[in-house]
Structure formats: structure tokens, C-alpha cells
Amino acid sequence: MHILSQLRSGQLKGIKRLDLSCGLATFPEEIFSLADSLEILNLSGNALSSLPDDLPRLKHLKVIFCSDNQFDHLPEVLGRCSRLTMVGFKANQIQTVSAAALPSELRWLILTDNQISHLPDELGRCHALQKLMLAGNRLQSLPDTLAACTNLELIRISANLLPALPNWLLGLPKLAWLAFAGNPFCQEATEQASVPVRWQDLSIQEKLGEGASGVIYKAHWQHANGSPVAIKLFKGALTSDGLPQCEMAACVAAGQHPNLIGSIGKITDHPDNATALLMPFIDKHYRNLAAPPSLESCTRDIYTENQRFKLATTLNIALSIADAAAHLHASCILHGDLYAHNILINGEGKTKLGDFGAASFYTPGQTLLQNIEVRAFSYLLEELINITDTADAGALKQLQTDCAHPDIKKRPLFASVKTQLNELLSANKQAPQ
Numbered sequence: 001m002h003i004l005s006q007l008r009s010g011q012l013k014g015i016k017r018l019d020l021s022c023g024l025a026t027f028p029e030e031i032f033s034l035a036d037s038l039e040i041l042n043l044s045g046n047a048l049s050s051l052p053d054d055l056p057r058l059k060h061l062k063v064i065f066c067s068d069n070q071f072d073h074l075p076e077v078l079g080r081c082s083r084l085t086m087v088g089f090k091a092n093q094i095q096t097v098s099a100a101a102l103p104s105e106l107r108w109l110i111l112t113d114n115q116i117s118h119l120p121d122e123l124g125r126c127h128a129l130q131k132l133m134l135a136g137n138r139l140q141s142l143p144d145t146l147a148a149c150t151n152l153e154l155i156r157i158s159a160n161l162l163p164a165l166p167n168w169l170l171g172l173p174k175l176a177w178l179a180f181a182g183n184p185f186c187q188e189a190t191e192q193a194s195v196p197v198r199w200q201d202l203s204i205q206e207k208l209g210e211g212a213s214g215v216i217y218k219a220h221w222q223h224a225n226g227s228p229v230a231i232k233l234f235k236g237a238l239t240s241d242g243l244p245q246c247e248m249a250a251c252v253a254a255g256q257h258p259n260l261i262g263s264i265g266k267i268t269d270h271p272d273n274a275t276a277l278l279m280p281f282i283d284k285h286y287r288n289l290a291a292p293p294s295l296e297s298c299t300r301d302i303y304t305e306n307q308r309f310k311l312a313t314t315l316n317i318a319l320s321i322a323d324a325a326a327h328l329h330a331s332c333i334l335h336g337d338l339y340a341h342n343i344l345i346n347g348e349g350k351t352k353l354g355d356f357g358a359a360s361f362y363t364p365g366q367t368l369l370q371n372i373e374v375r376a377f378s379y380l381l382e383e384l385i386n387i388t389d390t391a392d393a394g395a396l397k398q399l400q401t402d403c404a405h406p407d408i409k410k411r412p413l414f415a416s417v418k419t420q421l422n423e424l425l426s427a428n429k430q431a432p433q
């Protein structure tokens with residue numbers, strides 16, 4: 001984080017990224033002194049309601065974040081910033097998004113947690129769009145023109161007022177991550193008999209991890225016979241993917257599976273009325289398979305450079321995740337965020353899929369939605385193949401290509417994926433090592 005005096009004194013000359021959060025009510029003119037270098041401007045957490053008309057003077061600007069400010073419209077000047085590819089205006093009071101506000105090279109648009117009831121048809125002209133985050137708005141419809149955004153890979157439309165899931169979603173050839181829970185058309189979760197857990201019966205210990213939506217703590221629970229548990233304490237009423245109560249409902253409904261982190265129950269009686277979920281504790285030998293996407297990679301996870309697997313390990317990881325996904329689909333749950341960064345893995349290659357923040361319930365009549373998740377699996381498979389030491393990944397690559405088929409109907413379902421992976425595992429065991 002930078003401070004205003006550094007900017008004013010000229011200390012920041014030449015920087016590519018500026019982060020300023022200091023109660024700004026107006027855009028500091030001094031930012032233009034960085035016009036020759038600035039690519040990423042983060043003004044989140046201020047009191048801004050407008051941007052200057054001459055913003056395009058920041059001629060290298062690629063990314064702008066203005067989350068947690070006071071905008072009531074998406075500033076039209078953004079549409080004139082020719083290099084802008086990422087626009088993040090989460091948690092404002094935006095009601096109006098006009099066509100003029102959309103930069104032509106837009107890849108990533110975040111308008112989560114606003115008051116938007118209408119989006120312009122011209123959004124469909126943003127052909128580079130890969131990531132569209134609209135959870136927590138008042139949308140009653142989406143522009144049909146979005147069918148032309150064939151590069152869209154991730155869509156969040158949870159917690160809106162949509163009467164139905166648009167048909168064109170199933171025609172998007174690259175769509176892999178979809179979240180739609182908390183809309184009027186959605187299946188209510190059948191309330192599962194989950195164990196009631198009282199906050200008073202828990203003693204909180206160290207922090208285990210933190211994501212955008214919550215903080216995870218280790219804890220002891222009176223009824224756990226001495227074994228540790230984990231708590232996810234949600235940060236707010238809305239996450240970047242949807243509503244905490246939808247996440248908890250899906251996590252509880254998912255039940256038990258060896259490759260899911262799973263849940264124990266919903267926590268009641270939190271002193272600040274925070275939403276919280278009790279989960280089994282996953283021991284410290286497990287770590288995240290990858291880190292979440294960067295601004296550059298947009299939709300693709302980041303792996304550490306020296307991470308390599310043998311073919312047998314890759315096949316086992318793939319099989320365990322296909323099995324977990326098949327288990328979820330058997331209960332009509334779409335995970336919605338099937339990503340390596342949501343998979344914990346231990347030294348023996350055992351995996352646990354977690355984070356149900358983007359999960360949605362679908363009806364048995366919407367089974368084609370499963371094929372969207374199969375595309376997410378294909379990305380995971382592609383990444384795993386890239387870090388696998390083998391001269392013979394041909395058959396696995398073919399499976400990956402099939403799972404990524406641009407025609408959603410031609411992708412295999414997870415049951416078939418599992419069969420194929422089992423065959424590959426048997427063949428690998430018989431091959432000379």
C-alpha cells in the first residue's frame with residue numbers, strides 16, 4: 001500500500017502499480033505524474049464517486065480496481081482507456097452501466113455487490129471477455145448478446161433476481177466455472193439434518209487460511225472427542241461468488257466423500273451473528289495444489305515452478321477429483337469453482353476438494369450443466385499434464401481434449417472420465433517403469 005505523500009514527493013516515479021486507500025473523496029491529480037509507467041491502479045477502499053474525464057492520459061493503464069467506494073454508475077471514461085482489460089468495482093452502489101463505460105479490450109469485469117438491474121446489450125461486443133462477476137445485484141435478465149462472448153470462461157450470477165438460467169450459457173464453448181445460486185429460479189437446498197453446533201462449545205485456535213470470503217481457524221469442539229476441527233467464519237453477507245448460506249447449504253448437502261473437505265454442521269449463536277461453518281480439520285501435511293489466478297493469468301491457477309508429478313500421481317489426483325465431482329453431480333450440486341487452488345493435497349498425492357462458495361443446486365432436468373464442470377476439469381488436467389514427467393501422456397491428453405470439447409454435449413460425463421482414468425492407471429501399472 002502506498003501513501004499520498006510518497007506520490008506527492010515524486011518518490012513513486014516509474015512505478016507500474018499504485019495502491020492507495022486513504023479516504024480519498026476525489027481522484028488525486030498527482031496520479032497523472034505516473035502516466036508513463038502506470039499499468040495497475042488500485043483505489044479500492046476510498047470514498048470516490050467519480051473518475052476524471054482525462055483518465056485516458058494514463059496511457060498504459062491495464063487494470064483498475066475501485067471496490068468499496070461510492071460510485072453509483074460505472075464511469076464512462078473507462079470506455080476510452082484503450083488498454084484497459086480489467087475493471088473491478090465490487091461493493092459500490094452502482095445502478096447504471098452504460099455501453100460507453102465498457103473498454104473494448106475488456107477481459108475481466110467485476111461488478112459484484114452493487115445495485116445493477118440492467119446491463120447494456122453492447123457487453124456482447126466485448127469479445128475478449130473471459131471473466132464476468134455479477135453476484136449480488138438486482139439483475140432480472142442478462143443481455144442475450146452475451147452469447148457472442150465466446151471467450152467467457154467464468155461467470156458469477158448468484159444472488160440476483162433472475163427468473164431462469166439463460167439458454168445461451170450452454171452454447172458458450174469455453175465456459176467452465178458457473179455460479180448461479182440464490183436466484184428465484186434456483187432449487188432450494190433440501191435442509192439436511194446437520195449437527196447443530198453452538199459457538200459456545202468451540203474454542204478457537206490459530207488461523208489456518210484465508211480466502212476472499214472467509215477466514216479459516218483451527219478449533220476444539222466439545223463434542224469432537226478431542227480431535228481438532230476447522231471453522232470457516234464468513235466475512236460478510238455476500239462473498240465474491242454468492243451468499244454464505246448457499247455455500248453452507250451446498251457444503252452440508254454434499255455429504256461425506258474421501259476427496260471432499262466436507263462439513264460437520266452450521267454454527268449457531270455467534271456473538272456478532274456471523275455466519276460460520278464447522279468442518280473436519282485437514283492436517284498440516286495438506287497444502288493447496290496451486291495458487292489462485294493472477295491478474296495476468298486471469299482464469300488460470302499458478303503452480304510453483306519446481307512442482308512435478310509422476311504419471312501415476314497425476315492419474316490418481318485426476319481420478320480422485322473426478323470421483324468427488326461425480327459424487328456432487330449425483331446430488332445435483334455443481335461445485336462451480338473446480339480449481340487446483342481449491343484442492344488440498346498431501347505428500348502421498350491424496351486430495352481434498354473444498355470451497356463451496358460458488359456451488360449451485362440444479363434440477364435433474366439441467367444435467368447439461370455437469371458438462372460445464374467437465375470443462376473446468378479439462379483445465380485442471382491440462383495443468384497437471386504440464387507438470388507431469390512422462391514421455392507418454394498421449395491418452396491422457398486425448399481425455400483432456402475430449403473434456404474441453406467446444407460443443408458441451410460432446411464432452412464425457414464424470415462417470416466416463418473415471419472409467420477412462422482407471423483404464424489409464426491399470427495400463428500405467430503394467431508398463432515397464
Ligand SMILES: Nc1ncnc2c1ncn2[C@@H]1O[C@H](COP(=O)(O)OP(=O)(O)OP(=O)(O)O)[C@@H](O)[C@H]1O
Pocket residue numbers: 208209210211212213214215216230232239261279280281282283288341342354355356357
Ligand atoms: N477444513 C480445513 N482444514 C484445514 N485447512 C483448511 C480447511 N478449510 C480450508 N482450509 C485452508 O483455508 C484456505 C481458505 O479456505 P477457502 O478456500 O474455503 O476460503 P475462501 O474464503 O472460500 O476462499 P476464496 O478466496 O476462494 O473465496 C484453504 O485454501 C486451506 O488452506
